Amino acid sequence: MTIGKNTVAGDELQGYVDRVENINSQIAGLQDDKSAVMAEAKSRGFSKKRIGEVIRIRKQKPQDRQEAEAELDMYLHALGMANEPPLLRFIARAGVDTAVREQVLDAMKGFVPPHGLGDITVTMAGKPVRLSRNKSGEVEIAEVVDKPLPGLKTPRQSKPRADVPECSDDQAEEIGRQFARDNRPIIDNPFPYGDGRRPRFDRGWRLETGNDGMGPDDDDEG
Numbered sequence: 001m002t003i004g005k006n007t008v009a010g011d012e013l014q015g016y017v018d019r020v021e022n023i024n025s026q027i028a029g030l031q032d033d034k035s036a037v038m039a040e041a042k043s044r045g046f047s048k049k050r051i052g053e054v055i056r057i058r059k060q061k062p063q064d065r066q067e068a069e070a071e072l073d074m075y076l077h078a079l080g081m082a083n084e085p086p087l088l089r090f091i092a093r094a095g096v097d098t099a100v101r102e103q104v105l106d107a108m109k110g111f112v113p114p115h116g117l118g119d120i121t122v123t124m125a126g127k128p129v130r131l132s133r134n135k136s137g138e139v140e141i142a143e144v145v146d147k148p149l150p151g152l153k154t155p156r157q158s159k160p161r162a163d164v165p166e167c168s169d170d171q172a173e174e175i176g177r178q179f180a181r182d183n184r185p186i187i188d189n190p191f192p193y194g195d196g197r198r199p200r201f202d203r204g205w206r207l208e209t210g211n212d213g214m215g216p217d218d219d220d221e222g
Contacts, residue, residue, distance in 0.1 A: 108122055108131055127143060164192065164195070169197055177207065179201075186202060189201050
């Protein structure tokens, strides 16, 4: 394969480079969104480290997780690093089982005050649930959803791209030339992948700098 300026292989290579750069831009945006979510969780008092551990555990298969936890409990107890034997620790964890959770909530219904006199909030597995009576005397169960703190920015769903200039193809080429004169890299191309003005920008940048932005020219090698 011969790769050089104004060749089919060169244009194909440019396409691959553009696609990878576009993907890298999306990855960077998702990393920013992840950081924003973790920052919000920290501001609400949650541990970012523990959240990371929870995410890691959620990726495990249930049976693998149970076997790992049981084995770890056995080792800790054998070394005197756990005050309770594995069986009691297992019973404690069973308290967050879905079936047990429903039984606990059902038992708590009898303690709910009459309508208008208050309610009961129960937190299990980190999820607060409110039990209250309606006007008919029936107990209603609803998960408590915290409202965002005033002024707290919510994470962006996607990282917005820099403003795309409103211009013609010829103007896009001139913008590429200006970027080159400003000593800006070709990767700063403001036109998104798939926009017909993107290659015109690249052409202007290459014409102004005298190279293709891909490294040394073939004539310079050797």
